[in-house]
Amino acid sequence: MLARDVMDTRFHLLRPGDTLTDAVASFHAAGREEGRQIFGMMVVDEDDHLVGMLSMYDILLFIQPKHMRIWGEMEDLDLDRLFPDLLGRARNIRVGDIMTTEVVTTSPDSHILAVADVMVKKHIRRLPVTEDGRIIGIVYISSIFNRLLTGFLAPEG
Template identity: 30%
Template sequence: MRAKDIMSSPVFTVGQGASIESAAELMTARAVTALPVVDTGGALVGMVSESDLLWHRVPSDPTAQQRRGPETDPQRRPGAVVEVMSRSPVATWPGADVAEVADQMLRNDVRSMPVVDDGRLVGIISRRDILRAMVRGDDVLAAEVQHRLDAYADGRSRWTATVEDGVATVAGGFADETERTVVAVLARTVPGVAAARVGEVTSS
């Protein structure tokens, strides 16, 4: 399963000069926890998260403020996204394996990751997207694998697909090694399928 199979697209973005308030409104309206930040040419230049926007916006313990005085000088309080965004966003590409994406998210402690293709922002993946793809039941996965195989065979039921614990098994013969390889790839590309087992070539 690849990043392109589960990414959300098109992507809601925000400009560097956008106000923190407008970015917060967009996050709330679109129910997202982070936004890619783009320059005037549309290139990815950063990521801004809920925690970034809350920085300098939510007062700390009032008793502590009384001892230290105002925590934030209103004249110095950040007003634009560019002032609070992460400037070195962790990104991935459409063909990346989802397991690799998940590992990157955990290692870098990020909840969303932009997907970039040849310099263009083409999608975004959240931890929720990964979880949603991974928790689908075997019956649902088997039905989707079967649908793809039947479509490849022009509507004929040449193979039978079953899935157990995320592993797809395709029963039926294959005309040649190329056909066998294509069927295996089709089964593996179904989001949620961890591996695929296929039969042997039955004729030359």
């Protein structure tokens, strides 16, 4: 079984020049369209080449106060006052400024066990599938797991 057998060919893309507000709106729109929450998207340049990924972790890491260790523990902060200020500052930050740029990819002909090995070892939930430098799909760790579960539940023989 190959990556092409479990990849999703419907995916949503962001551009490096999109704002975080645009990105969050895209996450919500994609979630409504797909009927599930979306926590990350691939980022492509004007030639549709993959240049990064933006995930909920990238956004949460960005809005987290940078000087937390200096300021003290979270309990010591007035988070009700701090949070809106942090969000306000983040609204117009560009996706390209905070996205992950070292993106691991796979080919459509990679075996799903090899793909799963990479995803588990690198703690990756979604893996772009590329061919000739273009994105043709995305593999979710949950898709591989569900396919493996189906194998476990199949009658022996």
